[in-house]
Amino acid sequence: MAVTEQFIRLAADGVVYSSIIVLGSIGLSLIYSIAGFANFAHGDTMTVGAYATLVIFGVVGGTSMSVLGLPVSFFLALLLGAAVTAVVALLTERLVYKPLDVGPIGLLITSIGVAFVYRALVQIRFSADSRRYDIQALRPIDWLLEYNIAVTEHEVAMVASAIVLVVGLHLLLQHTDLGRKMRATADNPSLARASGIRVRRIELWTWIIGAGLAGAGGAFLGLFNQLIPRMGFNLLLVIFVPHRDGRPTDADPDVDRHPDRQRVREGTRVPHHGRRVARPAPGDRRRGRRRGWLT
Amino acid sequence: MSDASDATGGKADTTEQQGNESAGQQGNESAGEQATIPDDAVLELESVDSGYGEVQVLYDLTMHLRGEEIICLIGPNGAGKSTVLKTAFGMLTPWTGSVRYHGEDIGGMAPEDIVRKGIGYVPQTENVFGSLTIDENLRMGGTARDDDLGPILEQLYDRFPLLQDKRREKARNLSGGQRQVLALARALVMEPDVLLIDEPSAGLAPNTADEVFADIRTVNDMDTAIMMVEQNAVKGLEISDRGYVLDQGTVRFEDQADDLLDNDEVVELYLGG
Secondary structure, eight states: OOOHHHHHHHHHHHHHHHHHHHHHHHHHHHHHHHHOOOOTTHHHHHHHHHHHHHHHHHOOOSOEEEEEEEHHHHHHHHHHHHHHHHOOOHHHHIIIIOOOOOOOHOOOOOOHHHHHHHHHHHHHHOOOSOBOSSSSOOOOOHHHHTOOOOOOOHHHHHHHHHHHHHHHHHHHHHHHHHHHHHHHHHHHHHHHHHHTTOHHHHHHHHHHHHHHHHHHHHHHHHHHSOOOOTTHHHHHHHTTTTEEETOOSSTTTBBBSSSGOBBBBBTTTOOOOTTOOOOOOOTTTOTOOOOSSTO | OTTHHHHHHHHHOOTOOOOOOHHHHHHHHHHHOOOOOOOTTTEEEEEEEEEETTTTEEEEEEEEETOOOOOEOOOOTTTHHHHHHHHHHHHHHOOOEEEEEEEEEEEEEOOHOOOOHHHEESSSSSOOTTBBBHHHHHHHHHTTTOOOSSSHHHHHHHHHHHHHHHSSBBBBGHHHHHHHHHHHHHTTTOSSSSEEOOOOTTTTOOOHHHHHHHHHHHHHHHOEEEEEEOSSSSHHHOOEEEEEEEEETEEEEEEEEEHHHOHHHHHHHHEEE
């Protein structure tokens, strides 16, 4: 019986924590699908979202009206914090990643440097001390305690918000023109251009959506725990786990990822240095194939 | 055949083993005799040098496509056939020379802009979005259209019924021939004046290839001029009005398709005797 109770308690904690992780992981996967590299700054992008929400919530202040124990103004701050995160990610993409004429590995290494910069800037501004949102902590919901589930209303709000965001993203990808173009671009960027899709715009939208989700995830992480400059970095490896088949090695090295320079560099094939590389099934081999949330 | 016969008259000695540079010069001489581009040409490549990175593939290449005709580019591997299409479609920027569409220079213009001008492109491989349904593939083909896609999609479904039957299926589940049909249909959603098709029969069984060639004829009947690269030279020329033989990045022969098929030198050197 004790084992069952412990399992239920751990499962409930797992659901809450997963709702934070999934927001980071989806953003990571989206950006990987379109931009073609594993963004190691994504965890610290979540940190940016958490601190941006902290600042905005500090300015807006608490409101008497609340939902599941959270002031409505917190949700407003969270949305604005996610928007700030998207802007930071867009600027980083334009100023750092885009001008670089390097392959996926080069961009990956660059993103590690970007992560250091994000973290250092947060630490310079807010110090290394932990902080919390000015929201009163709640006791677990009484009636759930009867089932040995120790979950607060705040945590229910996190799970519900994550579900809304994930379902919203799914609807966007499956049923909107932008979503179809995102999936097409992730599937075959060269063919997307040949079909008339403005791939650059799709890429920017992907950064906006991916970073926005990371920002929201960061804010929930701060609410779940506390805010420290390493909070996103500490989560980085965990958010890579649900990211589907994030190996860049099955992508064709002959393809330049930058949409405006996308061309097959025939005659400059990069050797695989004897590594075993998974080969797709005949007829399903795509140049520059990248797997992720979108494909 | 006018200029075409001139070109044939200026046949190069293809048995000579020359470097790329001298091949370019030879192309120049040949191009000098065939450089006249007719007024009714919709797509023209004039004195084009092009390639990948530092590697030059095309040397002083001149060719044209008239409205409502099919031309077929044949030649050995590495002759630069696909490079011609990629240069015409903006996937490669011509190093020198010009690419004109209805007289407008489109050399180096982005593919997504060229599509909006009225040129479609069907790549040799990976020419469908495998993770999207057939209906979504077609919708992606019409992404640059402002009007309702419904009527044109219905037209295409009528013309290619197998797509209608599988419209909700993922494109990755289609056979090779079905993929080629979808790739053609995707490019046709924009109702292009010109369609560039790269190796439509590659990897297909002979019967399936024949069906795809028949579909290409059908597309041509829809007032779409077609520039096609084809490894199966005989089949390609059989459905074409004119043909170009490329070798080492330059035009070796240009003629009416039937005349190329009857040309002993072409047959011996490029059509396998």
